[in-house]
Amino acid sequence: MTEMTDKEILEQFRTESSRHYAFNLLIRKYQQRIYYHIRRMILDHDDAHDVTQETFIKVWKGLDNFREDSQLYTWLYRIATNESLTFLRQKKRRFTIPWSEVEHEMSDSLSGDSHFNANALELKLQKALLTLPPKQRLVFNLRYYDNMKYEDMSKVLGVTEGALKASYHHAVKKVEKYLTGS
Amino acid sequence: MNNEYQPEDINKEEQEQLKLSAPVLHSMEKNNPFTVPDGYFDRLPAEIQEKISLRKEDPWFVLLLKGILRPQPAMVVLMLFVLVSIALYFADWQNHQSAEVVALDSADLRNAEIAFAIDESTLLDELANLDETDSYKGNETEIENYLIDNQTDLNQLINEL
Numbered sequence: 001m002t003e004m005t006d007k008e009i010l011e012q013f014r015t016e017s018s019r020h021y022a023f024n025l026l027i028r029k030y031q032q033r034i035y036y037h038i039r040r041m042i043l044d045h046d047d048a049h050d051v052t053q054e055t056f057i058k059v060w061k062g063l064d065n066f067r068e069d070s071q072l073y074t075w076l077y078r079i080a081t082n083e084s085l086t087f088l089r090q091k092k093r094r095f096t097i098p099w100s101e102v103e104h105e106m107s108d109s110l111s112g113d114s115h116f117n118a119n120a121l122e123l124k125l126q127k128a129l130l131t132l133p134p135k136q137r138l139v140f141n142l143r144y145y146d147n148m149k150y151e152d153m154s155k156v157l158g159v160t161e162g163a164l165k166a167s168y169h170h171a172v173k174k175v176e177k178y179l180t181g182s
Numbered sequence: 183m184n185n186e187y188q189p190e191d192i193n194k195e196e197q198e199q200l201k202l203s204a205p206v207l208h209s210m211e212k213n214n215p216f217t218v219p220d221g222y223f224d225r226l227p228a229e230i231q232e233k234i235s236l237r238k239e240d241p242w243f244v245l246l247l248k249g250i251l252r253p254q255p256a257m258v259v260l261m262l263f264v265l266v267s268i269a270l271y272f273a274d275w276q277n278h279q280s281a282e283v284v285a286l287d288s289a290d291l292r293n294a295e296i297a298f299a300i301d302e303s304t305l306l307d308e309l310a311n312l313d314e315t316d317s318y319k320g321n322e323t324e325i326e327n328y329l330i331d332n333q334t335d336l337n338q339l340i341n342e343l
Contacts, residue, residue: 020231027227035223039216056230057237118215125207126215145212169203176204 003029006072013063023063027056030073033146034080040141041084041134043106043126045115051087055080074155077148081138081156088134103130121179128178132171139164140171 004012004025012022034055039048058079066075107127110116118126129137138157142148143164150161157164200208250257 024227024231027230031223031226035218035226036214036216043216045216045218052226053230053233057234060234115217115219116215117217118213121210122213122215125210145214172200172204172207176207179204179206 007068010063010066010068010072023060026059030076031056033073034076037077037141037146038080038084040129040145041081041138042087043110043116044113047087051083052080055083058083070155071152074152077142077156085134085138106130124179125175128175131178132174136167136171139167140175143168 009022009026009029012018012025015022031052035048035052038051038055039045042048042051055076059076062079066072107130110123110126116123129140132140135157139153142153142156143150148156150164153159153164154161159167197208
């Protein structure tokens with residue numbers, strides 16, 4: 001069965017009788033990309049599950065006002081990104097600890113996570129990514145794992161392409177430094 | 183314009199750059215180390231739809247209250263207009279009250295001045311200058327009343343006259 005285009009999904013969504021059906025299709029089309037984008041930021045499955053649900057609930061509420069002159073997936077990614085950053089900020093605030101402590105705690109919990117299956121080097125890579133500031137980690141994830149174009153990333157993060165390229169380049173250097181232990 | 187999600191194949195130049203700047207990272211396979219419970223993505227759409235249906239909209243009076251309390255520019259302007267109107271009306275009312283008080287005070291003051299200016303002797307002289315026959319008869323009651331009202335000592339008056 002061929003996947004519906006975003007345009008077709010939106011047309012179905014605008015009709016009252018097919019609204020829920022269209023939204024179901026939208027979730028099925030994007031759920032894995034959105035979930036893993038969130039998961040790579042938040043790490044814990046249960047937390048990522050909550051944030052993913054909140055993201056799609058916000059999508060449901062905002063889809064009527066979505067202007068089709070922009071791309072649906074960049075809009076979805078933007079909502080998911082904002083929800084993830086909000087979650088991390090709240091986590092930091094809730095425990096009134098500095099970001100370095102939050103990253104330590106997340107890093108330590110990775111090894112014992114039943115939903116994390118990685119070899120030693122992959123675990124080290126994830127710990128390396130946790131040393132990056134959240135927004136730089138986002139840039140790295142979107143480029144390295146999602147192969148997102150800088151043009152699209154610019155729409156998701158609201159940053160110029162030049163700044164994103166520079167940020168990714170620095171992120172790669174930092175990660176490499178961590179991996180090699182230098 | 184194609185609006186669909188299209189990941190980009192990392193171009194050769196960027197690959198070469200990665201190889202040079204980050205050889206260890208470049209050598210790694212891009213595996214996804216994050217796993218999910220079995221059937222997670224099969225259940226997720228239904229869970230989300232259920233959560234949406236459970237989250238009911240606020241009742242109409244709550245929406246109305248939120249609308250009133252939300253600082254919308256039009257409401258702020260309207261409220262300011264109402265407050266200014268009330269303030270102006272009140273200021274005008276107070277001025278009007280003051281004017282009346284001043285007017286009353288002036289009238290009373292004038293009467294008081296007149297009363298003060300005319301002493302008893304002047305009044306009696308005036309009364310005496312009137313036609314004796316008529317005025318005496320006509321004013322006898324008045325004079326008596328006047329004298330009684332002012333507790334004039336009649337004996338003293340007779341002696342002075």
